[in-house]
Amino acid sequence: YQRANPIVVDPGLYLLRKPPIFYASQKRPKPNAFKFFTGEINLVIIVVFYSCYVGDMLSSCSLFLSLSLSLFLSGSPWIVLSRSFLEFCVLGWDNLPRILLLYFTNVVISQEGYFHSVICNSPEFQNTTVNNDLRYLVWDTPPNPEPRVLNATDYEGMVESGAAFARRFLEDDSLLKVVDDRILKRRPHGVVPGGWCLGKPNGWLDPCSKWGNINVLKPGPQAKRLGNLISQLTTSGDWQSSQC
Incomplete structure (x- = not known):
């Protein structure tokens, strides 16, 4: 959750030129109204290990060099989304996609967690994933x-x-x-x-x-x-x- 705690502002949202993001002086606590997606990886020495999550078809995959550690890491920005899931994100009939969108607006590298968190918090799409990013x-x-x-x-x-x-x-x-x-x-x-x-x-x-x-x-x-x-x-x- 280290990437989610800092509050960042992206001036590229409101300026024509894209300057670097900047950090707020305060940090926010870990959310408890929803589950923040992380990829929990068990790493073994000198092994390259993939952790991939694909939702119907949302996919994310990350590569790590192992050092006998358990880490909590974000997903991949390379994703494949199904039409039904995108309709859910656009229509947001239970308001979940909009709530998470507002939260992830101020998260570093939000593309590595937004869709992943939406799917993991939606009963309709949760665990409709395939372990590959194609x-x-x-x-x-x-x-x-x-x-x-x-x-x-x-x-x-x-x-x-x-x-x-x-x-x-x-x-x-x-x-x-x-x-x-x-x-x-x-x-x-x-x-x-x-x-x-x-x-x-x-x-x-x-x-x-x-x-x-x-x-x-x-x-x-x-x-x-x-x-x-x-x-x-x-x-x-x-x-x-x-x-x-």
Whole structure:
């Protein structure tokens, strides 16, 4: 709770330029009207350990270098949210999302705890989580604070993982062009074509220059890999072991 106790103000909320946040002189006590999300991690010496929480589909995952300690840490800012959960956050029929939003406005790195705390305090969504954040990462040995930059040699592993996201990439790296060409089928300076594109592709005509129903989905090979990954995660015996 060390990150939640200090009261911070983000001037970027009301100023055009984004100056650094500043701290109030007072601190507030630990909340008892709701459960503040923390990731409780049991760490073992010289082991890299993941603690991930995914809500239906909210996901968060954090990586730590172990030192035989039990720590209370925040979740990941990389999250995947379901439509039903987002509707709950927007409509807030029990006012919980709004209360937590007001609280987290003055929390450092609030994106690592807001959605996580909403889901853990909502009976409707609590424990609807899957222990993965759907990201493809490659770490150095021993691990650095950030995953290593992906390159062309990581392409096959990235594709076969079925993950929906990957990082880190260098700007304008050739690997990004490979992803555009082979997976997304995106033309230079164009949009990613989908089932809503009705035009026929040829050498110069953009198939998305003519479009129809935007709700039409035509899953490709990578979407099927993602579906297989989610099925594996939700059918494994320990997927409920790291929930709220």
